[in-house]
Each structure stands twice: as C-alpha cells, then as structure tokens.
Amino acid sequence: MRVPYRWLKEMVDFDWDVDELAERLTMAGLEVAEIDRAIHLDHVVVALVTDVSPHPQNPHLKIVTVRGLSDQQVVVSGAPNVATGKKVAYARPGAVLPDGRAIGVAAFGGVASAGMLCSAAELGLAGRLDPATVAPGNLPDPAAGILMLPDDAPLDRPVMEVLGFDDDVLDLELTVSYAQHCRSILGVAWEVAALTGAGRNWPVGEAVVADALLDSMPGAVTVSIEDPQDCARYSGVVLEDVQVGPAPWWMVARLRACGMRPINNFVDVTNYVMLELGQPLHAFDLDRVRGGQIRVRRAKPGERLVTLDGSERVLMPEDLVIADAEGPVGLAGVMGGEASEITAATRRVFVESAYFRRELIRATSRRLGLRSEASSRFEKGIDPGGTWRAAMRAGSLMSTWGRLLRGGIDVLPRPEIIRPREVVVSASRMNARLGTALEPQEMGDLWRRHGFGVEADGDTLRVTVPTRRPDVVGEADLAEEVARLFGYDRLPATLPGGQPTRGKLPAEEWVARRLRDDLVSVGLSEAVTYAFLSPRDLDRLRLGNNHPWRQAVAIKNPMTVDQSFLRTSVLPSLLAVIGHNQRYRQNDLQLFEIGRVYRSREGGHDMMLGPAGVVNMTAEELLTRGVAVEETMLAIAGTGLYTPRNWHGDKRAVDFFWLKGMIEHIAQVLALPALHWEPAREPFLHPGRAAQVASEGLVLGYAGEIHPLVAEAYGIGGRVMAAELGLAVLTSLAGAARFYQPLQPFAPVQRDLAVILPVNVPADAVEEVARAAGGPYVRGFYVFDVYAGKGIAPGQRSLAFTVTWAADGRPLSDDEINSYSRAIFAALAEKFGATPRVQPQG
Amino acid sequence: MESHSWQEWEKKLAAVTAAFEAEIAGATDEKAVEAIRQRYLGRKGGVLAGMLRTVGELPAAERPRAGQLANAARGAIEARLSERSAQLAVAALERRLAEEQVDVSLPGWPVPAGHRHPISIVKAEIEDFFVSLGYDVVSGPETEYDYFNFEALNIPKEHPARDMHDSFYLGETTLLRTHTSPMQIRYMQAHAPEVPLRVVVPGRTYRRDDDATHAPMFHQVEGLVVGEGVTMGDLKGTLLALARAIFGEATAIRMRPSYFPFTEPSAEVDVTCTVCGGTGCRTCKGTGWLEVLGSGMVHPQVLRNGGYDPDRVSGFAFGLGIERMAMLKYGIEDLRHFYTNDWRFLAQF
Secondary structure, rough: EEEEEHHHHHHHHOOHHHHHHHHHHHHOOEEEEEOOOOOOOEEEEEEEEEEEEEOOOOOEEEEEEEOOOOEEEEEEEEEOOOOOOOOEEEEOOOOOOOOOEOEEEEEEHHHHHHEOOOOOOOOOOOOOOOOHOOOOOOOOOOOOOOEOOOOOOOOOOOOHHHHOOOOOOEEEEOOOOHHHHOOHHHHHHHHHHHOOOOOEOOOOOOOOOOOOOOOOOOOOEEEOOOOOOOEEEEEEEEOOOOOOOOOHHHHHHHHHHOHHHHOHHHHHHHHHHHHHHHOEEEHHHHHHHOOHHHEEOOOOOOOEEEEEOEEEEOOOOOOOEEEEOOOOOEEEOEEEEOOOEEEEEEEEEEEEEEOHHHHHHHHHHHOOOOHHHHHHHHOOOOOHHHHHHHHHHHHHHHHOOOOEEOEEEEEOOOOOHOOOEEEEEEHHHHHHOOOOOOOHHHHHHHHHOOOEEEEEOOOOEEEEEOOOOOOOOHHHHHHHHHHHOOOOOOOOOOOOOOOOOOOOOOOHHHHHHHHHHHHHOOEEEEEEOOOEEEHHHHHHHHOOOOOOOHHOOOOOOOOOOHOEEEHHHHHHHHHHHHHHHHHHHOOOOEEEEEEEEOOOOOOOOOOOEEEHHHHOOOHHHHHHHOOOOOEEEEEEEEHHHHHHOOEEEEOOOOOHHHHHHHHHHHHHHEEEEEEEEOOOOOEEEEEEEEEEEEEEEEEEEEEEEHHHHHHHHHHOOOOOOEEEEOOOHHHOOOOOOOOHHHHHHHOOOEEEEEEEOOOOOOHHHHHHHHHHHHHEEEEEEEEEEEEOOOOOOOOEEEEEEEEOOOOOOOOOOOOHHHHHHHHHHHHHHHHEEEEEEEOOOE | OOOOOHHHHHHHHHHHHHHHHHHHHHHOOHHHHHHHHHHHHOOOOOOHHHOOOHHOOOHHHHHHHHHHHHHHHHHHHHHHHHHHHHHHHHHHHHHHHHHOOOOOOOOOOOOOOOOOOHHHHHHHHHHHHHHHHOOEEEEEEEEHHHHHHHOOOOOOOOOOHHHHHHOOOOOOOOEEOOOOHHHHHHHHHHHHOOOEEEEEEEEEEOOOOOOOOOOOEEEEEEEEEEEOOOOOHHHHHHHHHHHHHOOOOOOOOEEEEEEEEEEEEEEEEEOOOOOOOOOOOOOOOOOEOOOEEEHHHOHHHHHOOOOOOOOOOEEEEEEEEEEHHHHHHHHHOOOOOOOOOHHHHHHOO
C-alpha cells in the first residue's frame, strides 16, 4: 500500500523524517519495501494561457501569453495543443529541467521567449504519468504536446505538487493481519500515533447529521439483506441534483500518488475515502437502480451481469450480489455493474458503504480473476464499525457537487459485530510468554496508545478492543501488541529451560549421512532433483502397462505436463541430469541422490478424520503416514570415465562391475550381511547386464546397465549404469555384519586355485561349492582372474580364485591345505565338470 | 730350504699392502671388492696366505714379529675392504636415488573426489546444530492432508493466507505440503501431553511457483518447542544461536513483527547481511539486513489442535528455507541451479 508522507502527517503530528518513519514502521511490522522519493522542480509552475497568436516568421511556432498570479509572460512554443484558457506547465526562466536543460530567456525568430511550456516527457514523467488522466486535451503520449493541467489548478503552484509527485511515498508490504487495519492512511496513522505518542487529527464527515438510521429513505432507496451472515452491516447516503465532473486537483493528486486513476468526482471520492479510511465504497446512479430497491443477496444460478469493465459475467449462488428490483446491478465488494455506473448524465447518487463476509468476496474475486483495491480490502477484513462514518465522509465531500439528503441508510442486522471486544488477560502470564518483566500499568499504557480501553485490577487486565482491530482476538494478539510497542529488539535472548531432551537423528538419516560421506569419498557427487515425473518418462523407460512404476500419484493442477505426477523412481530424474550435462560436454559423471519416491496407497487416500476433527491415527502414523506411500531411495547413476585419462596408466570407464563395486563398497561400509546378485529383467535395463540385489531374503533393489534405447530416449550418448536401493531396507540391515572376532596368533593360509569350466557356471556357484568342499576352516573366497580364449575350449572359461583358511587356535599344515584343495577340485569336477588349470600340489 | 732375510720379507709385505691399496682404491663395485678380497685374503692362493707360508723360512727369532706384522696387515686389509664396500654401497644408493628423480610438477594419480550438494550440506549443518541442543529430527510425509497443512494451523478455507500457499492438489482434501508446518500438528498430536517437545523438521515442500527465486519444490526446516514457561525470549536466543552457527559468530539478528496464522506474536527474522557485514550493499538493498526466516509463539488454537492446553504450556515455532540459507552462505544467485545439477555447479561444493 502506498502512503504519501504529507497525507499521513496531516493526520498525526509526528517529527520523524521519511527515512526514520520507514525504519520505525518496518520494525513495528509494517514493512516499507520502498520509498518513492518526491520530485521537486523549482520554477516549474501552473500558468494560464491568455493568448495564442501566430509567429511572424515561423508557421510551426506560436507566440503564447501566459499569466501567473502577479505577472504575465510571453513564450514561444511549437506545441500543437496549446490553447487559450488552458492551465499549462510553465518553466520560468531559472528553472532546470530533469534532463539538465537550464531555462532562460531566448529569442526565436526575433521573438523573445521567457521560459518554456513543458510536455510531461520534458518534466521527466515519461513512464510515470499518463497525461490523459491529468486534463482533457492531453494525449496519452507524454511527449506529445505540452502538458495541460486541471482547470482548478492554482496559478503559480509547483506543477509537481499539482500532479502529486512532490511528496515522498512509502510503499508498504503489509502482512495479512496488518492488511486488516493498516490498509488506509488512517490505519497507518493509528500505528504512527501509537509509536510516537503524537497527537491525532482524524478526518471526520461534516455537514451531515443523521436523523435516523434506517433501512429506507422514502422516495429514494430501500435496502434489504437476505442473509445477515453474508452482510452484517450496510450503510449509505443519497445525493440529488448532482453535477458529475472532474474531482479537485488535490484529490486527484493524492489518488495518483497512491497509484489510482481519476475517473470523475463521485467515483474519485469513493476511492479517496477508501484510501483515507480503509472502507471500500461504491457509488450507484440511483436512477438506474430499478425500483429504488437495493437487495443484498446471493446470485441465482445463471444470472448475468455486465460489470464495469464491460465483461458479461455468469453468476453462481456462491456470488454475493447487489440487486435491484429486477436483477443484479453489482458484484458485492468486487465490481459494480456497467448499467448503474456514474456518468455525466447521472442526477442522483447512492453511495454504498457495507460490511460483506470476506470469504465470499475472496471466492468470487478469485473465481472471476477480478482483484481490486476494494475486494482485497474486503477479503482481508475491514472495520464493521466504520461503515457509517465512511458514508458520511464521502457524502460530505460529494456535497460540493450535489445535495446530500438528510438521514441515511444504516442496516445492522447483526449489532454484535460493532460491539468492542473485551479480552481479559493476566499481566504475569503475558510476561511469562514474552520473557519480559512489565508492570500491569506499563502494559495497559502500551495498549492505550492503540486506543484500546484498559481496566487494571491487580494482575488482571480487562482490555476493550475497538472494532477497527479485528486481528486482536485473544491474549496472544494482545501479547503481540505489547511486544510490538515494547520493541522486539528489547526482548531478552535466552534458551528454553526445563528438562533436558536427547537430540537425535532418525535411523534412516544416519544411514543416509554415512552413504553421502562415503559415496562422495569414492568419487560420486550428490544430486538433488524435483520429485516430479512426466507421463513421458514412463514411455521413455519402456515400462509395460502393469509395471509398478506406473502406480504414480497424479497432481490435479500441475504447472506443466512434465511435472504432472509424483515420481515412482529416482532414475528418470538422474537420467535427465546426465542428459543435461552431456549437452554441455560434461560426459564423465557419477551421481547419486537420496530422495523420495511415491506410490498410490491401496484403497485411496481418504483423510482419517474421526468425530470433532480428531485424527484417527496412531502416534507412529502421525509422524510418518502420508497420503501416498513414501519411500526414500538411494539412486546411483554413472556414465563416462571414472578414472580419467592420465599419464600414469589406463583410463577407466564405468561398467556393470564399477556399479557392483560401489554397491559392495556400500555393503562393507554399512556392514550389511552378504549380498546376493541374481540376473534380473527390467524393461529399462540391458537384458544381459541387470541384477536384483538382495540380502537376508530382502530385496534391496536393482542394478544394471541402462538399456541403449532408454539412454537414447533421454538424449544420452554412451553407456549408463544405474542402481536404486531402498534406504529403509539398507537401514534395517546396516550393522548386521559388524561383530568382533578375537585375533588368532597364526597367520591364515591362502592358496590360489584355477579351474576351467563351462562359461554358464556363475562365479557364486563355484564359490558355494568351494566353500562347502574346502573343509571347516574356509574363511575367504575371492575370484582374481577370469579368462576365456586362446588355450581354453569354446564354451569354457578359466576361473582363478584365492581361498583363505584359518583354524581357531592352531596352525594349519601344508598337508591339510593340500587335501582341502584337492577336495575343492574334486567337488568342482563332479558338480560342473571342471578341470584344474594348474595341477594341485602334492 | 732357502733362507730369506727379514728385510726382504718385510719389504715384500709392504709391497703387498701397497698393491692392495692401489687395487682397492680402484675397485668401483662390490664384485671387484669381493675379487680383491679373494685375491689377498683367500685361504688357498691368497697373497697374504702365501706371505704367511713364507714366515717359516725366516730365522726363528724373526718369526713371531713377522707373524704379528702379517696379522696386522690382514686386519688392515679386512677393515679397508669393509670400508670400501660401505663407501660403494652409499655411492650406489646415491646413484640410484639420483636416477629416480621425478618431475614433482606432473599431476598426481587421479583419486576420485565427489561433491556434496549444497542443500544437503546446509541441511546437515542445521540438523547438527539442533541435535546438539537436544532437538529430535523428523521429516514427516510430503503428501499431506488439508487438515494438517491448513485447517489445524488456523488457515481455514478462503483464508487470505492461502494466497501465499499456491498448492499442488492430489485430491479434494489432499495436497503436497506447502510448508513443513503440518508436522507441528502431527508431532504434537503424536506426543501430547508429553513436555517438553523440541523438534526440527527438515524436508521437501511444494508450491506452484517457478522463477529465479521460487521453485515448485524447495526445502524447509521447521522448528517447534512446546513446554512450560517457553518464552519469546527463548525463541530469540535460539535463533540468534542458529544464525551464528550458520553464518558466523559475528552475526546479529533482528526480529520484526509479522504475521503467520499459526503463531502469535509472529516475527520475521533478519540476519546481518552476509555480503557487506551490515554496512549496506546491493544484496541487502542498503539495509544491512537479510530476511531469513519466519517465527513466532505457537498460536493458542494451534496448541489446542495439537492436544495441549495453552493455559498450561506455551511454545515457539519457526520455519526457514534451506535454499535461501545456502544462497546467502555461498552467494548463489539463481534458485534453479540447485535442481539442474549442472556439473559446473556441483563441482564447487
């Protein structure tokens, strides 16, 4: 909201300059986002054109005579729109224009020109001022012609004052609660008065004394309210024999400073009073209100109304309308109807000043996309006690151009809303909440500065809150008022006392942290991606119709199609990251993300609400159960080189066994039980390079090479390895293999063995047989060489492995080891037809 | 047997010693030293052994002296041999080391080093700070019910505060959480009437917004303390300590009155500008302060909704944006960098 400094100062007698005012208001919760500084242009004043005659030599120039209060000057001007009887912007000799031009007396074609007539652009106002809103005869282009000023602009007044640019304007960014009582000069004035203790000089309506507050003014208007919940108060005044024309220059200047356009004197007064007092008003052409009937009611389904902006609106029963005897004439609080707007032909005016239910105004203005200064005030909440005063204030300002009827309308079906609220609080509890040590008396004084009534009885304070503060409802709100005026900066800085509590991270987060540190230390980098999924991802991943990743939760109002589901896998996010980086020739990339995936919950996701809003969830569910099933995954994706080209030796590109090595590394770091790797089929993985990873009968996830068609669909060149493991399973298994074994005094014995066997015998089957056959002391089995090709028959391969033995408490003899080795060879020969590549010793 | 004179023998021994010295001085490797050893000290055919054999030819009176001289010469030769061996070993080692010189300016072995994402760095810093103060850390669900996200936090339908929370809806009454605040209600309901509660909730949140300063998904940390006698001063002290932990010991905070439907009194919290240190610059628009979080005393109705009696307990709550913190801490100008994961961005952390 824009607050002109001088307008505010008219209402409160404070001493702060504009910068201090801005700082103090910000610290009181009224954030000043910006100060629009005043423009002062000395010697550029209002003058009256008294004569225009042609230039003797130059047909494009005119000799213009202008008059100030006490002098007359001759100026040569080329402006096409200069005319006798008009007020213009006149730069006297001695003026310096914003572009630096110094104005003096100059001769044009032998005629001396004292000063210059200026266009809006020459005054530096291009982009800030629409000249057409200043006076008739101006064009919208600020550079076209000289700027003509309102007819009532006083001679010799600075032009910037007449236009409303000579005042500093504070631009307030109001929060929802301050928007209720600070969306007006008066509201801000109350704050300044409370902060400074300075004297108040509130504007009041004059000249009108209501005889009786009734729902009808015979012969003029009758008001009825269908539902008091929708409209708790409706006030208004009537003017007859009105003259519609421009508003006075000073009022237009203030409207302009506040960012509003002038329309005509009656509409401008409604806006002026709204800015001044915070009460939105609407002026109807009363002769266009059929039957003189004002009915505040809900719209009937399908009813239509052409609003002031010329659009036809189709209404719904959710909309509150102002109707006359025949149909809607306005959307209550949002926008008036075109048919009843004030025009030059208007003879009778009805000014409405009402208190509508804010939820209705908000819903209608949002549905129709109509946001106005009025609707935004209504929807945030206004002062129900202020409607009559605002109507009177408007009527009094309008009475210059018409006859204000005695009496007025004030329908108040719910008188309770204008009763001040009474809140009883305890001063000691107030101090306990804030951490302050204020006496009840001091506290009371702070509230009184806001105009609240306070009665103190020992520790108990009875506070009467005026209706203009709908935000102050209970003790907590009063506490905020105390803290605000006392100063947040003066509150002590302490830490919560009381019993100690144990700080702890969730178990999954411990594992996640271990994984992050560890994966980073072996060269992977962490990504954070959006948790959305595109329907296109499902196809890019070649997922069949029944693939579980298709069980995605849909977003009803996504911003883009590509973000219209919640992801069921982190994989597409990481593939997109690889695709992005490849476009910047960043091809060597090993990434991981620890992030959530989401799955539709079976049986829908109805809120488990019991009676009286009590939630029917266990404590565990309260902490974890969402609408969807949410699961955190560790996802890894790698492509390109993981050991770059280097002068020491070979570069290394990622492959399946890089990925497997990473997962085995994780298993060691987390002390997982043994992992089991089974060939797996996933539509998005290479059919020969895909595995399911399990441990202790629990599936951890998948690991494999991305199918080349999938990589292509993501615009990725080269091979990509990817795995996704469930963090919950990893957490449940973490640490299972971590236990202590006493150290043995004897070194373990190792033997390297090699066998030739069919290629389709997996290494883990060889291990299983070798461990079983190698006697009771086998401690380790590790394949260190795999060979097929020259010297090995087709369909066969050589597998060389190291077996480690260690007995408890005694050394193992060569004889024992030799016999175990022979047993391993024999078992492999029997099971797989394996032959020793190197003859066993002994 | 011919008898030799003592003089002759002694001269001969001196000649042997001299010849040895010449040879050993010329030996350049261990093999040569060994050959010389054999030649002079060998049991069979060694020069010195030959000399000893001729001792018997000397007059009896001279023999003991000759024996002593021969032994002394042997000792000297042995010592000289070891000395020469050691010299040669040192020289050989030095030669080898000289040959092994490397160009220390060449690049080292490429040991891989990955990078943490700045969001997770800052998130962990905040978590660690609060764990050290005894706070429980929970994350809560992201797919949320209107009740927890809005209703129970004093944001009924058509409340203007909903304007600031443009939501992604999943169903009529279900949505992606727009803030981490719903965990205030969930955590209170799960623990009521237990006190004190101290919890922080880091997690993902969602709003329909996408530009340089808004993302449809972002990260927040919610904090909640409920107990007997919890004051607004406690809130201030806690946030001051947090600001110093994240932005450095010299950081000050400033609280300004603000509005959140679920806290009252509410405060916006600014920290000393991380760029200029408070003197005023472009980043802080000349104010010396940067807005970092919202906070306040838990609204009595919210306490009630959580299952607590506001006449007996009080509490404070705060919420901060992790991205905002990370942007200030590292000087990141565009929020979208966090989610694009460009390598040039990731590799800086």
